Amino acid sequence: MNEQTYEDFISTVSHELRTPLTSIRGFSQTMLASWDRLDDESKKKFLKIIEEQSNRLITLVENMLSVTKLQSSKDMLIYKETDIKPIINTVVSIVKNQYPSRKFVVDVSNKTPTVLVDRDKFQQVMMNLIENAAKYSFENSDITIKITSCENCEFVSIKISDTGVGIKPEDRERIFDKFSRIDNPLTRKVQGSGLGLYITKNLVEKMKGKISVDSLAKDDGKSFITTFEVRFPVCNIENQAREICKQ
Ligand SMILES: Nc1ncnc2c1ncn2[C@@H]1O[C@H](COP(=O)(O)OP(=O)(O)OP(=O)(O)O)[C@@H](O)[C@H]1O
Ligand SMILES: [Mg+2]
Known part of the structure; x- marks a missing residue:
């Protein structure tokens, strides 16, 4: 990977990681700060978003591992x-x-x-x-x-x-x-x-x-x-x- 591609890769990855993390942090902070004022439905909605965003992070990390493995000769197929x-x-x-x-x-x-x-x-x-x-x-x-x-x-x-x-x-x-x-x-x-x-x-x-x-x-x-x-x-x-x- 040349320097420009590497920099592009890092900035894309950081952006992709930051977006779900920001939303997980935001919704957990809101829930912690306003727990008593939130009705059950809102709590459920926020937890659903946290779950979805965590799934998105897992997929992203798995995909990035796959990309790294694709580039390595050690990834043997069975x-x-x-x-x-x-x-x-x-x-x-x-x-x-x-x-x-x-x-x-x-x-x-x-x-x-x-x-x-x-x-x-x-x-x-x-x-x-x-x-x-x-x-x-x-x-x-x-x-x-x-x-x-x-x-x-x-x-x-x-x-x-x-x-x-x-x-x-x-x-x-x-x-x-x-x-x-x-x-x-x-x-x-x-x-x-x-x-x-x-x-x-x-x-x-x-x-x-x-x-x-x-x-x-x-x-x-x-x-x-x-x-x-x-x-x-x-x-x-x-x-x-x-x-x-x-x-
Ligand atoms: N069945 C489809 N119909 C229309 N557009 C599609 C379809 N499949 C893929 N695309 C387009 O191709 C792009 C690249 O697809 P790709 O699966 O690589 O990425 P993604 O779905 O955006 O993200 P992820 O890495 O989570 O799969 C998509 O963003 C979409 O714009
Ligand atoms: Mg896709």
Whole structure:
């Protein structure tokens, strides 16, 4: 990292840490100073904000650790033959809990081959993409996760689609950069550090997969169907013969 990049990194990180910390401090101070005057509902509301902001700090620290690990050669991936459906279902139930107004549809073709991935990293990739789909889509909209493959295909494809603010063609490369967020009414409303997709792309490519994005305007001209597609290598006969596809 050169000096300028390092300085940018430190100032972004400090800003990202300071915002939730300031709000945690502010709401705890208010509660301590006005405990007797606050009704139960306000206390609950303030504690909820403190909880949300602490979660945001945890995600941020975890993301920064992932970024550091990505840059180090010591971060070894453990490849295993993996049935991806249960992992996707777990991620969906976690995100659903955070975004109860979204409707999640998991569409799986019956015979999905197993893929060769590091299970934790695969789950992290799915978490980032499905969480983004919920974060940047409209209330009460559908989020679909479609898994497809074909006989003799080298890859399994996972498409995550949402209906929301969309991503303009000129922004579609930039979103994968470190700390990059696109300014729009929804991103201003929801919090994030812009590390999720940077980590996701790096992990997918480390696992010999591919990631792409598309965003198409709907007839109303205001909403877009955004689809992120990831592809992972299947556990085919060749890989099995090379003994890299074992449980
Ligand atoms: N499904 C989506 N629809 C519209 N915009 C999206 C979508 N996914 C990502 N983006 C845009 O790409 C930017 C980068 O996404 P990324 O996941 O890297 O960061 P983030 O969600 O802002 O923060 P975090 O690090 O917490 O994930 C987002 O800020 C948003 O502007
Ligand atoms: Mg994100």
